[in-house]
Amino acid sequence: MTVVAFAEKNKAAAQIASILGDGEVDKISVEGLPAYEFKWKGEEWFVMGLSGHIMSYDFPEKYNKWNEVDPGVLLGIYPEKFVTRAEYAAAVKNLAKRADKIILACDYDREGENIGFEAKTLSEEVTNVPISRARFSALSPKEVKKAFENPVEPDYNMAMAAEARQILDLKMGAAFTRFVTLSVREKARTKDILSIGPCQTPTCGFVYEREKIIRAFETKDFWKITAIFVAKGGEFEGIHRAGNIYEKEKAVEIFKRLKGAKEGLVVKKTVKEAKTSPPNPLNTTEYLKRASKFLGISPEAALEVAEQLYLAGFTSYPRTETNKYADDFDFKSLVFDFARQTEYKPFAESILSAPIVPKNGEKDAHDHPPIHPIRAAARREISAAVNIPQAAEAYDLIARHFLANLMPAAVFEKTHLQLHVKEEPFDSSGTVLKDAGWLEVYPFENKKDKLLPFVEEKEKVDIKKLSNTKSKTSPPKKLTEAELLTLMDKHGIGTKATAPSHIETNKKRGYFETKGKTVSILDTGFTLMEGLSLTVPILIRPDIRSKIEALIQEVEDGKKEFEAALDEGTALIKEMYAQLEANKKELTSSIAGTIKDEAALEDKKNYIGTCKVCGHVLKIVQTDTGRFVGCSGYPDCRNSFPLPKTGALNVLRSKECKKEGAAVLKVGNKYNWAVGIGPCFKCDLEKECYPPETVGPCPECDGSMFLISFKDSRFLGCTKRCGYTHSVPKTGKLTLLDKTCGTCGWKLFRLKEEGDSPEEDFCVNRRCTEGIKYWRKTGPRNESRGQAKASGDSVSRPEAGSTARSTARSTARPTPCKVSKGPSITGERKEDRGK
DNA sequence: GCAAGGTC
Structure with missing residues (x-):
């Protein structure tokens, strides 16, 4: 007599073999996979482990072309079941052929029963020996022996319940995922898949719901009146019974009544014993x-x-x-x-x-x-x-x-004190652990004491400090992974074994992320959930899973035929699909916007900022005819701004436009441009955005001197535009130093002439003895003055229909300047040539 | 390419 048993996995098979074979087990290879051979009760035994499910459902090949098959069609197709692990299927058949008796020995649950049936189906292709089931819930010798001594009938209903779940989950997941993904791709270019599933979607829904509450939360100010009392045994804090006071006037009024209080009276003391039981056993x-x-x-x-x-x-x-x-x-x-x-x-x-x-x-x-x-x-x-x-x-x-x-149980002693300060009531409490009980073995739980010094009723205590503290209410915290698991468990989302994987799926899809123990929604997840909540709200709620679960439970309990459950489940999915289809536009437009925004954000070079009109992302758009700044919300949002026609563009992230231009760009190596405003040098706020690097005080007024450079001339001008100017060396590389002249206080310059002449640092001020020395030395070679020269610049306009508000004007602009990017100065100037 | 459920 040869008995063959199939366990859910290799390690379980090994354990079973070692228990039944009492240590005398031969490890053999069947079709390249491990199996175990031994003798038990005079019979020849083979035990082999599967690898969980070795079969799976999928749609027939011709339905796998996303672009050719309407996703809704999938709902009417009966998927095919096929072997996913061919080597396991071969090994199962190999062993089944040798068997006089087959025992299914997978885990004792719905999926385990189903996995056993996969082995049963494969075995029945090659043999018709009796197939029974061993049920054990621990791999302990006692449990395993008992189970194999008393095998039972395989539970068909239990296995078929899992079968129904597989088919319904696949239909819903595939149809919805394809529909949403393809619809969004009509509007935004993306390779990403937007998946929907009866477990993953409600899981994301929990995170979304919490996020909505956080976003809608409005903080409120509140006041709290506290006192620090001093008793013989030490200090302790008391809180005014009004607790959190939301009206400022009320808090001020109470605090006023307390003014000057030096002592409080303990009017009542209560001591209670409290017990904390151990936690429930671990599931x-x-x-x-x-x-x-x-x-x-x-x-x-x-x-x-x-x-x-x-x-x-x-x-x-x-x-x-x-x-x-x-x-x-x-x-x-x-x-x-x-x-x-x-x-x-x-x-x-x-x-x-x-x-x-x-x-x-x-x-x-x-x-x-x-x-x-x-x-x-x-x-x-x-x-x-x-x-x-x-x-x-x-x-x-x-x-x-x-x-x-x-x-x-752990035993605590809780003490509560009621105090009066000028008739105003205060409370104070403390807790002391009397008997640790289970907490002794369980260091994970916090068991900190909050001690109170010993005080008696009717005792007077001094007041060290009275305060009226303002605080703000804070929004609920983000979900932790532990809380998310609680919600999933409470609502029956996933099995105990798969809950972690649904969290992972959402992370992989970019719907939410975990940082440490907290979970935060991402934009794609938020907009997808929002879209679904407006179109098929049941999808983001746990209800969807519970409906399918209820159906298959009936199959397991033998109350409903497998086919009937499948039909009912499919009808439910079809109904939801119709809702989704009817609201396609509402569902996809905001998700597409988010995806486009994310792409625009990634494109660092062209990213400008947030569109004030619609909240999407502004970016530099390059077309065949020119370039402009446009919104990723196009065509729904047509906000756009012109850009200069020529010159490489670089976004200056650290610069901010004082006129609320969307961003500041550097154009070539020439000048700066504020998006929505125009060239910075044409702007009356230019000096605020680019404060000139001043050399020193103006000798004529209370302004400061700064370097002005034009294409072929440079000189110092006054920030107050008083008309006073001052010459600087005409040729060579000028650098303004941080060092100042000891005599006049102007900053020193450094000059590097062409060729081999050495660098020199000097004061340029003609009204200073140091400056006079310099000018005498250099002679008349720098006696020319600069001329502002006009040059033009043109600007490209965005396409027709844009709402461009900045216009391009031909205008004078400074050339690159090595020392300071001083603003252009027009008008008269008088050159000071020293006296 | 899609789900959820097993397992590695």
Whole structure:
């Protein structure tokens, strides 16, 4: 007699073989895959692990051309099931041919049943031997032996429920994803896929809803009146009973009444005992939440760690909804085991010193026990066996959580004081941990005391300080991953095993991101959710998942035929699809805008800023006929601005236009241009945007002298335009230094003439003895004066229909200037030639 | 190329 068993995965198969074969197991290879051969109860056994699902649904080939098939058509197609892991299928058939009896031994849940049926389907292609099912919820010798000694009938309904889910999820996901992606691509160029799914979309919906609340939040000012009291035993704080006071006048009034108060009276003291029970036993979601909150491990990583701890035999099956220990759970021998492990010894001993009463939750899904340790192990033992960094920490959390479940409640003493200050009521409270109970073994929870000094009723206490503090109400915080998991669990989004992957999908699609433990929505996610909430609101809410889940649960319970559930589910999806189609425009326009904005933001060279008309992105647009600044919201928004026709354009990010031009551009190496305003040198605010680098005070008025450079001349002019000018060396490279002249206070210049002549630093001021020295030395060679010369510049205009408001004018402009970018000066000037 | 569910 040969028995063949199929487990869900290789490691489970190995564990089963080692339990049933009692250590005497041969590892063999079937079609290149590992399997295990042994003898049990006189029979020849083969156990092989699958790799989860080895089959999958998809649409027939001809429906895979996105551009040729209307997505709605997919809803009427029955997808095909095919083998995704050919090597596994071959191995299953190979073993099935040798079998006199086949046992499905996958995980004990809906998907496990379905995976077993995949092996059953494949086996039935080559044999017709009896196929039964072994059900066990822990890979412990006791559970496994019991399950294989008493195999049962495979559960057809359970397997078909999973089948219905697969088909409905595929239909909905494929049709909606293609529809949204293709519709958006009609408006914005993108290769990205905008996916929709019955789990991923409501998951994003939770993040969106929180973001909406945060954005709509209006902060309010409030005042709080506090006192610091001094008793014999020390200081403590009291808060006026009015708490957060939202009217300023009221706070001022109370505070006025308190003015000059030197002491307070303790009118009442109450001491209460409060108990905090241990947390409920760990089911998957609770474990993932705590791993994120206490250990900072992402849900996805935490699940992987738990899986490995389970496969290595340290902890129980990690995918469970149950948070209630079975009535016959053998706590005692497990705790005894922990009593031998140094790290946990004291807690285990205290548990064993009294009758064991476990803390239990309410949920019993009859699937697996709560996640608990299978045996006590030291950190190094875990690290050696499971090669994942956080394995030891995760085991420690699971072990301590289990021990905490068996320990007494923590006892706190809470003291509350009522005080009067000039008849105004104040409250003060403190907490002291009297008996740590389970908190002893559970260092993750905060158990800080807030101490109060000892005071008695009727005691008078001094006042050290009275304050009336203004604060602001703050918006709700962003969701944490732990909170998101709670919401998903509460609304039945995904299974305990897949919740982390739905979070990952949303991140991959660019819908939201996680920073540390918090989750923040991204623009694409926000606009997509907004679009869906206006067209098919049910999609972003958990309802969509619960409707499908309810249908397939009926199949599992045998209350509904598989075909009927499929029809009903498809009808529901078709209805939603019709709504989506009818509102295509509303749905896609804002998403397309966001995608275009994101592309424009990425294009750093052409990015200008935000459009004041529509809020989208302004960018430099280059066409065959010219260039201009346009809005990414085009054609809905036609806001645009002209640009000069020639010269390379560079956006000066650090410059700000005082006339509210959208941005400042450098044109070639020549001049600056404010988008929407025109050339900066034509602007009356130019000096505010480009304050001149002054040389020193003007000797004629209270202005300052600064360097003015034209194409073929340069001189110093006065910022107040008093008419006083001053010559500078005509040739050579002039640099204004930070050093000043000790005699007159003007800044020194440095001159580098052409050729080999050395650089020299000097004062240029003719009214200064130092300056006179310089001019005497250089002689008459610099005695020319500059001439402003006009040159033209033309500007390209955007296409017709634009709302350009700046116009181009032919105008004079300065040439590049090596020293300072001084503004042009027109009008008379008188040259000072010294006296 | 699309979903969610397994597992690696």
